[in-house]
Amino acid sequence: MIKIKNLAIVIFVMILSILLAIASFGAGNPEAYLFPRIITSIMLLLSLLLLVFHFYEKDYQTETINILKLSPILILIIFFIFTGEYLGFYFSTSIIFLTICYFYFPQKKDVKKLLFFLLIGTCFMTTIYFLFSFFLKVQVPRFFLL
């Protein structure tokens, strides 16, 4: 569990606004960057208002995020971003399916359960394969035969 305070989000929003404003105002060609400059100025103003209201309203809201529970899916997302194109979509998404099913299954897990998830995953991925490769004719990145 990690606790994130509202102030942390307000500061994140402020830093984001400042960075985007620097990117917009620091770029050449004022004509092309006029609209983004107006938008980032509004973002700066709104983030300042958020900061003012945070202290004015004493909005000390704290949100808890169950990062431990979310870590398998977050790791999977990062894994897919870096390897999806090389390992192929069918192979890497099959790993995603299996991992989500296994890690987030609320009851006791054993080899029998893992084989069951493998069966469900194979059926689901076969449907996806026929839907995308045959019906929609989408050629996704592949790895060996998958």
Added chain:
Amino acid sequence: MEFFNYFSNVFTFANILILILGTIGGLLLGAAPGLSPTMAVALLIPFTFHMSPEQGLIMLGAVYTSTVAGGAISAILLKIPGAPANIATVMDGYPMAKNGKSTEALHYCFISSFIGGVIGILVLIFFTPVLADVALKFGPSHMFWIAIFGVTVIASLDSKSIIKGLFSGAIGLWLATIGYDAVLGVERFVFNPIFSGGINIIAALVGLFAIPQVLSMLEDKQSQADQFQMEKKNLFESFKYNISRIKALIVGSTTGTIIGLIPGAGGQIAGLVSYAQIKKTSSNKENFGKGEPDGIIAAESANNAMVGPSLVPLLTLGVPGSPTAAVLLGGLLIHGLFPGSNLFTVYAETTWTFINSLLVAQFMMLIFGLYISGLAKYVMKTPTHYMAAAITILAIFGTYSVQHNFADVIVMLFLGTTMFFLSKFGFTAAPIVLGIILGPIAETNFNQAKIIADTQNGIFDYLTSGPLNLTIIALCLISILYGVYGDKEKRKTR
């Protein structure tokens, strides 16, 4: 009566098949707790990319209509609204099911959804061409303000805080500027080559609506409530009783229609307002919350009556009447259809076929809703881990299939994960999506206005002169002030 000319277009074999599949799929998706109509439509948009514009829009329209109604199934049987639009349905639907009247409650739900839905679509049919003609008189400055109005109104109605809503809208508008500037051909904010094509609308839609849902599904321990058995109930009797509750039907349909016409409002507000209205005016107030059929009839007729009118500002001005309509706007744009009078002149056949299909979809929703609502119990029982895995994989394949570009998948996953963390603190996806969609419209019209204004008294004067500009600016300010008022009220109740 132009819509009559294209009515037969709906009844081709392919279109009817799409309508049936869309309706059944939408009802089942709507019944699954956690799968909102907005997310269902967002996930489906990539698939429609491979269809003709007509067929794609028919599919999205059928899913939009039926997911709103399907959400009532889990609201009644599980006390978990399938969609935000069904929150009001829980109040009397679940007590009715608890009293052994779950089939009766589902009958009222689909019959009143049908009646409300048909009224809403008729409003869409008769109002849209009129408003589209008015839109013809709009110049660049008006269109710029209309785009800004779309963002401000959804920021104030779909957010927990007006400042956070407006900030989300501004992020969306900024994201839309990534990539090549259409007028000057300058590359902007391409920090990495994957952004050179800009942010793909579909990647943003799928990411912002589907991924946060997956992450919250996996984070929460969802306890499944008891599901009630369905009793046998004569359908004809339900029809007779439902029709006799004319007051609840009128209150629901009228409220839903009016709220649908207000940009950004959506089905949740329609359902809750009509429920409050019928409760206030009913002679048996004490029965509400204990299984009063009028509560279901008013709420369900309202949230489906909202569907048609929510498309009126969308098709004419590009300002969606609900978050799902905002996603539908993405569906229009990927088929090269831009809101405005062109839809009723150049693309009249596609537009009218789509609108007519929405009317037919109401009948399909009634028929299939009444007969397959029992099947939905299997979907409702689908374990969260299967649902999350399936949505993630569909989101990945769906996003990739639009442009065959892996960068879109990365953008989708990045935006979705960031949105999940931001949503914990009151930031919502709808204003960001609308900012991304309306951003190019706002910027193009702003640049055109600037070119015109340079020959006159300057951009500020050009954008703020004339009654129409002032009216739209006033509407923007009213929507922001409404958000400020809403925030103040929320603080009072805290």
